Every structure is written in C-alpha cells, then in structure tokens.
C-alpha cells in the first residue's frame with residue numbers, strides 16, 4: 203500500500219497519522235557535543251547567543267545540517283522568561299543556572315513584574331522567524347518552554363537542586379503563595395508559547411524536567427491544575443503539543459490528563475508499557491537512554507531497534523532520547539541513530 207505523504211513526518215506522527223519514516227530529533231541537539239557549537243561558545247556566552255537572533259538561528263540549524271534530524275528545536279532556555287519577571291539569571295561556569303534573588307515569600311511573588319513577551323523576549327521571537335525562513339516544509343521548528351513546576355523550582359531554589367527543599371517548603375507551607383506564583387508562570391509561559399507559534403513555531407514542547415521529584419498525589423494537587431491551565435491555553439493555537447518529564451513512570455497518567463498531544467517518556471519506562479498507561483489516543487516521544495550513545499555501536503543499535511520494536515510501527519511514535527544529549531556524546535553515534543531510525547522504519 204502506498205501512503206500519500208504530505209508535510210513533515212514529525213507533525214504527522216504527533217497527530218498519529220501514517221508517516222514515510224519514524225521522525226527523530228534529540229532534546230539538546232544544539233549544544234556542546236557539536237564542535238561547531240563549541241566554536242561559537244568560545245566567543246559568546248549562552249545568554250549572548252540567545253540575545254542575537256542571527257547567532258541563535260545559526261546554532262538552531264547546526265544539528266539539522268549535520269544530523270539529518272526531522273525537526274529543529276529553537277535555541278533558547280526554559281529560564282529566559284524569569285528575567286523580565288525580575289529575576290537575576292546567570293549561567294555560572296560549571297555551576298549551571300544561578301538566580302541571585304530567588305522567589306521565597308508572598309512579597310517576592312507580588313514584586314514580580316508583568317511581562318510583555320513581544321517586547322521582553324523579542325530576540326527569541328525573531329530567531330523563530332529567521333529559522334523558519336531557512337527550513338523546508340519537511341523539517342518543522344519546535345518551540346518550547348519550561349512547565350510551571352520546573353521553572354518554579356529554579357526560581358525558588360535559585361538554581362539546580364537535588365531535593366527541592368525550598369520549593370516544597372513553599373508548596374506545603376504556603377499553598378496560596380505557591381498557587382499564586384504558579385498562576386503567574388502559567389500566564390507568562392502561555393503568552394510566550396503563543397507568541398512563538400504566532401512567529402512560526404509549528405509544534406511546542408513543554409519541559410517538566412523535574413516533575414519526577416513529586417509523588418502522584420502531590421503532582422495532582424500542586425502541579426496538575428497549573429499544567430492543565432497551560433495546555434488549555436495552547437490548544438486553540440492548533441499546533442501539536444509535547445509534554446515531557448523525567449522519572450515520570452508513576453506520573454504518566456496525571457501528566458497525560460494535564461495535556462499534550464504527545465507524551466515524552468524517559469528511558470526508565472519500556473516504551474510499549476508506557477504507551478499502554480498513556481493510552482492509544484496519544485502519541486509518544488522517546489526514549490533512548492542518553493548514555494547509550496557512549497556504548498559500542500552494535501550495542502547502541504540493538505537498543506535503538508528495541509525501542510522501534512516496542513513502538514511496533516504504530517502511528518504516533520517520535521524517536522528521541524529519554525532526556526537531553528550529554529556534552530561529551532560522540533557526534534558520529536548521534537548521526538548513526540538518525541540513520542538507523544530512518545533505514546529501519548522506511549515505509
């Protein structure tokens with residue numbers, strides 16, 4: 203049977219339509235494992251790249267050129283919207299993100315500035331336009347933002363965290379302040395993603411990277427209403443939405459209920475079992491262990507084929523990692539995964 207194919211495999215897969223091959227892209231596909239990215243980073247900080255649309259567009263396109271992936275992802279960061287809200291964000295060398303004035307009290311939430319995303323995040327929106335001009339119809343541009351919970355964690359902790367003590371202290375101890383802050387984030391993130399789509403993003407991914415720090419009941423109580431409000435705002439935009447988290451084996455159902463046409467799976471869940479919990483009415487994205495890219499090529503290939511077998515050729519699988527590419531990943535292995543996914547699934 204020949205299938206008539208129009209448009210991008212990634213967008214078709216997100217709608218669970220038949221595809222010419224399983225689409226593949228990688229979270230953090232633009233980054234330090236690429237020599238051409240490191241060459242730019244030698245002369246510019248992350249925030250400088252993001253502030254210069256020509257540079258950010260170039261970095262967005264680098265992995266598309268080198269890897270033959272089925273999507274581009276906007277080069278930006280989930281923490282950018284915190285800056286116009288009044289938080290002092292830095293990417294300190296070796297430390298990851300640092301926020302000098304974290305949100306801890308009701309007063310801190312009240313002092314957050316209202317954000318006009320068209321003004322405050324204009325450079326990111328211009329990057330979207332520049333990238334779209336360079337891409338053909340088969341390679342869509344994915345816009346993204348952090349989910350309110352994961353962004354709140356950084357804003358409250360002041361950086362990365364292992365136990366999220368300050369975030370949970372606020373959540374458990376002052377739920378009205380927590381809910382007020384999450385509500386503010388939903389507004390800004392919703393405005394930001396809407397503006398990305400209006401500028402040309404053809405799908406959006408919401409990263410709830412730290413959702414796995416929560417029990418299902420805490421997720422339902424403190425996070426799900428806010429993530430649901432965000433996805434409800436995105437729905438009328440008419441582009442596919444991807445909802446991703448890490449360590450979410452016990453959260454797949456409540457995350458699905460919050461929203462997302464596509465649910466991201468990390469590598470701790472066998473893809474077929476995760477898909478059963480999520481349900482056949484959604485697409486899934488994932489879920490190779492990022493460290494499998496450090497294995498010998500035959501072992502890497504075996505793992506890629508195992509994921510494809512679990513997807514079983516059903517419409518609605520987008521191949522990706524279970525989390526982002528690591529900075530020391532061998533580039534040739536990344537390219538091998540793309541080629542293997544394309545060869546093994548060509549229909």
Ligand code: CP3
Nearest residue numbers: 229230231232233248276277278279280298299409411526
């Ligand atoms: O290629 C892409 O995926 C697009 C670009 C992208 C970046 N950040 C650029 C970046 C995306 C999608 C993100 C999302 C992001 N940022 C997340 C969610 C995804 C995830 O990994 O769970 C999170 C939690 C952040 C916050 C963040 N930004 C951290 C913790 C760090 C430091 C860790 C690190 O890898 O260095 C960053 C910095 C950052 N954001 C880099 C990049 C390419 C590395 C900066 C560098 O070049 O030195």
